[in-house]
Amino acid sequence: MTDVDQGARAAHPEAGGLDRSATETGREPAATRMGRTAPTSATSSPVPARSWWGAQAWLPDGPTVDVRLVADADGRLIDVQTGVQPVEGDTVLPGMVLPGFADAHSHAFHRALRGRTHDGGGTFWTWREAMYDVAARLDPESYRALATAVFAESALAGVTCVGEFHYLHHGPGGRPYGDPNAMGEALREAAAAAGIRVTLLDTAYLSGGLDADGHQPLNEVQRRFADADVDAWAQRVDALRPDANTRIGVAVHSVRAVPAEHLARIGLVAAGRPLHVHLSEQPAENEACQAVYGCSPTKLLDRNGLLGPMTTAVHATHLSGSDVATLGARGVTVCLCPSTEADLADGLPPTGPLLAAGVRLCAGSDQHVTADLLAEARGIEMHERLRTGRRGTVSPPALVEALSPAGHASLGWPEAGRLEVGAPADLVAVDDYSARTAGTDPAQIVMTAGTADVRTVVVGGRTVVSGGQHVLGDIGEMLNRSLKPLR
Numbered sequence: 001m002t003d004v005d006q007g008a009r010a011a012h013p014e015a016g017g018l019d020r021s022a023t024e025t026g027r028e029p030a031a032t033r034m035g036r037t038a039p040t041s042a043t044s045s046p047v048p049a050r051s052w053w054g055a056q057a058w059l060p061d062g063p064t065v066d067v068r069l070v071a072d073a074d075g076r077l078i079d080v081q082t083g084v085q086p087v088e089g090d091t092v093l094p095g096m097v098l099p100g101f102a103d104a105h106s107h108a109f110h111r112a113l114r115g116r117t118h119d120g121g122g123t124f125w126t127w128r129e130a131m132y133d134v135a136a137r138l139d140p141e142s143y144r145a146l147a148t149a150v151f152a153e154s155a156l157a158g159v160t161c162v163g164e165f166h167y168l169h170h171g172p173g174g175r176p177y178g179d180p181n182a183m184g185e186a187l188r189e190a191a192a193a194a195g196i197r198v199t200l201l202d203t204a205y206l207s208g209g210l211d212a213d214g215h216q217p218l219n220e221v222q223r224r225f226a227d228a229d230v231d232a233w234a235q236r237v238d239a240l241r242p243d244a245n246t247r248i249g250v251a252v253h254s255v256r257a258v259p260a261e262h263l264a265r266i267g268l269v270a271a272g273r274p275l276h277v278h279l280s281e282q283p284a285e286n287e288a289c290q291a292v293y294g295c296s297p298t299k300l301l302d303r304n305g306l307l308g309p310m311t312t313a314v315h316a317t318h319l320s321g322s323d324v325a326t327l328g329a330r331g332v333t334v335c336l337c338p339s340t341e342a343d344l345a346d347g348l349p350p351t352g353p354l355l356a357a358g359v360r361l362c363a364g365s366d367q368h369v370t371a372d373l374l375a376e377a378r379g380i381e382m383h384e385r386l387r388t389g390r391r392g393t394v395s396p397p398a399l400v401e402a403l404s405p406a407g408h409a410s411l412g413w414p415e416a417g418r419l420e421v422g423a424p425a426d427l428v429a430v431d432d433y434s435a436r437t438a439g440t441d442p443a444q445i446v447m448t449a450g451t452a453d454v455r456t457v458v459v460g461g462r463t464v465v466s467g468g469q470h471v472l473g474d475i476g477e478m479l480n481r482s483l484k485p486l487r
């Protein structure tokens, strides 16, 4: 007897020929399974199903019909069969089964600003003041609670791995906590509790900003982001250890927040690990960099040896043709965050030229202004349409590539993000039969589906989302509870 996921549509002709009554009455509703008896951690849920069947799955060669996926006890795919029917013990997944999505650029605490920065217009810089207000209120306990809810919300969007660009390190006034990595550890625990993988991108933040006069002193809130010096930062990073669910990368906040004399050292600490950096998000950054260093931020990073295949440049909005060529020549990945770039009026990145130069693209939610990775991915193509007046620069398969394998590679999980033997069993089943997706060619589902269509999410063989519900229960309630003390 096959097991039917909560989200599998009984009436769907492709859902294994199951009848409606079996699906609707044969299973306990998701809401009843959760609530008061919810486990405290998604990774403490019962032993997961080890085999799945989907009428459609996105294999490395693209959409494929009638696919069985089998994982071993370590949550790794050991068999991928095509053109077969489900067998006893398989969990039948609804719709299109995609590899898990990587949210390659997240600041979990920015979620506290959603829906609260839209009055009175404002700019990137006034938004930043509001962000500093929230940062000032967080401690390891409240951050763990908030990030657990935020990462659970990400899981509902199909995110199975998050790159947390982590710069809120220390206590008020910049005083280190007893464990100087207490905030980073809170993020690690939050991801594990929410059932998703995390790459902790520990961020160097050493100056209060850059203007034509040079680097500025840190303000009161920024002191919480900064280590005493680059050695203290390197020491703190060295104390972070990876685990089965966590990998450690590093980040340069931006050329605004790290004086050039420290960049080469950070490159050495990064060696062999992912290195992320905010790049040219606003014209003011380029102008200050030109005034102080006589070159663009891209050129400054390149001169200091920071650009290479392990580097991800986030935003890369305001680039010269020469910057684009440099990023391509160094094999850099660019992470685009379309909802944030629109929300903060950043501008439109030169996506087509970046691809032509050889850059790999991935997608990020950044400030969590929305939680919809599928929308972030298609936003890459939609923004390029707005910039150029042309359609089709980034094809639907290229958007799936950005969502899954490219995003995972950017975060130091190169084995993840594809449905093939040896990869982790990270699966996202997307309803292709909903009001939003009805009639969609399966090969174009990334252009129509959104978070509401994500029915099942499996991370390393373990079910984290079923029937569109997170195993931790009511995530809206969790978010409301964790946001309250920050107001």
Ligand SMILES: [Zn+2]
Pocket: 105, 107, 165, 278, 314, 366, 367
């Ligand atoms: Zn960011």
